Amino acid sequence: MTTTSRSVSGGMSGWTMFAAIWLVVAGAFNVVDGLTVIHRSNLIQDELFLFSSSTFWGWVLLIVGILQLVAGFMVFSGNPSGNMLGICVAAFALFIWFFFVFVAPVGALIALVINGMVIYGLSLGSNTEF
Numbered sequence: 001m002t003t004t005s006r007s008v009s010g011g012m013s014g015w016t017m018f019a020a021i022w023l024v025v026a027g028a029f030n031v032v033d034g035l036t037v038i039h040r041s042n043l044i045q046d047e048l049f050l051f052s053s054s055t056f057w058g059w060v061l062l063i064v065g066i067l068q069l070v071a072g073f074m075v076f077s078g079n080p081s082g083n084m085l086g087i088c089v090a091a092f093a094l095f096i097w098f099f100f101v102f103v104a105p106v107g108a109l110i111a112l113v114i115n116g117m118v119i120y121g122l123s124l125g126s127n128t129e130f
Contacts, residue, residue, distance in 0.1 A: 019121030023072030030065025
């Protein structure tokens with residue numbers, strides 16, 4: 001019994017397509033969230049964060065969001081470096097979202113699951129080898 005993997009688009013499997021879409025969507029949201037937190041940092045209570053200030057976390061979200069957008073577009077273009085960058089950025093975002101568990105527990109849980117699925121999709125769902 002053999003199984004075959006059907007390609008969605010030019011060597012991109014379904015999991016890879018899912019991961020690329022979520023990298024772009026999460027990157028866009030993180031860019032918007034980062035800019036909002038930087039701009040409205042005086043309205044956010046810094047006591048809710050585990051350490052540092054809301055302005056610091058705004059910059060972190062902005063940088064991670066830009067990297068997620070770049071990785072997502074690299075995966076869409078079929079660049080193998082995009083998969084590695086996507087895995088690294090998703091792993092870093094997974095780590096970062098642990099710090100938001102007390103600020104936004106439901107959002108953090110959703111982000112943790114989605115980032116785990118992105119890592120899975122980029123590591124196992126690729127039809128190309130590194």
